[in-house]
Amino acid sequence: MTIINNNTPIYQQLADKISDDIVEKKLQSDEKVPSVREIAADYEVNANTAMKAIELLSSNGIIYNKRGMGYFVSNEADDIIRANKKKEFIENDLPKVIKTMHQLGISINEVEQEFNNYKN
Amino acid sequence: MTIINNNTPIYQQLADKISDDIVEKKLQSDEKVPSVREIAADYEVNANTAMKAIELLSSNGIIYNKRGMGYFVSNEADDIIRANKKKEFIENDLPKVIKTMHQLGISINEVEQEFNNYKN
């Protein structure tokens, strides 16, 4: 991944990236998350920005802190991430998409095609 | 509609609302768009914010100005709005939705249900 300069804050993109790594099992339960300084170096961002991403994940219960040892993936991480995404999808994305489809006369079949063609 | 205090700029929400009114034929071709003052009063926003929404629609060719008389829906308004929405849908919304559906294990049927249940 590269950090793209769109309107999404960098710290948010970093948190999303780490969440993705967890969902895709690149980071397992109780595995150590890269340190703030490592993240900052890897993505060439300031340590404070990396820290903010970590704080975001921590406050959501996705990672937990062992003092002086860094952050680790919590057991419930996967569930929390999925629940958050599902909530976001149901409440925001889906209604917006449905509305747009009706307005534009897009059929469910077109979406189904895209769905079936999807490669990760 | 009420103006929500989420991440979407208020002026953008206003522009979207007016666009929707045009697509839904609540505002017809060459019909007068509510004045900046009316919009500001109706939605309880700052006049500058309402003005910014009008400017956005105007710069997109969706509305046009008659000096001293206000703004009016252009003949191509519907086409422009639909084209913009379609572009947005295809390039951003759809890929994101498809990806999320796969990640969360949401089937096309669930979306179809929402689609069929849709009331404007």
Next chain:
Amino acid sequence: MTIINNNTPIYQQLADKISDDIVEKKLQSDEKVPSVREIAADYEVNANTAMKAIELLSSNGIIYNKRGMGYFVSNEADDIIRANKKKEFIENDLPKVIKTMHQLGISINEVEQEFNNYKN
């Protein structure tokens, strides 16, 4: 209040101070909270530090944001602050105090005296 240089983070002390102002009705419901820049100037701290205090209160639902206008005291602010304090008291302070009292042989009467002598 002056910001004391103990081990409590400045941003936490600032948030506590604002919470106290709310409980003591110096800040009423829907009243504007001083801006980040004002707080920073008043207490002679960096704007980022003031911002962090505001974020803390906001994430707790004690204040809410009106875009471009600043932060305002939420209606439930008082309830939330009291609930948080009560939780803190019941879960942490009280058990610790009770244990210490037993260990030191301090009677409830001594505490009662202090309680009755209390001036705000």
Next chain:
Amino acid sequence: MTIINNNTPIYQQLADKISDDIVEKKLQSDEKVPSVREIAADYEVNANTAMKAIELLSSNGIIYNKRGMGYFVSNEADDIIRANKKKEFIENDLPKVIKTMHQLGISINEVEQEFNNYKN
């Protein structure tokens, strides 16, 4: 007891635990304090952290060192611990608790109940 990952430093929690053991006579005067290695193993902490707890107790005169034999509970241990705790209680805990009780409308009776129900 388990070492909790709250704001209190782990070495401090360890020192408190050993102090408690002394006050509760689980460790008697001139009795040997568990070795740094034992403490580290028992509580699953780093040896350096355990060492820091020992140093803290030692510098307070609560335990003393016999070269090559380890640390032992000093005769004055109980007095020192009690004095420290009393100071802490009077200066910090009590005023804070009294203030919180008034703010939250907690009566002395509630505290008395907890006090009477206390089991070590």
Next chain:
DNA sequence: GTGGTCTAGACCACC
């Protein structure tokens, strides 16, 4: 005017 993001760099306690 308002908040919000980001950088660079310092300093600290803790493990």
Next chain:
DNA sequence: GTGGTCTAGACCACA
């Protein structure tokens, strides 16, 4: 080594 706090200063979008 780890996180965490703080400062100074910049830049931006939004109302």
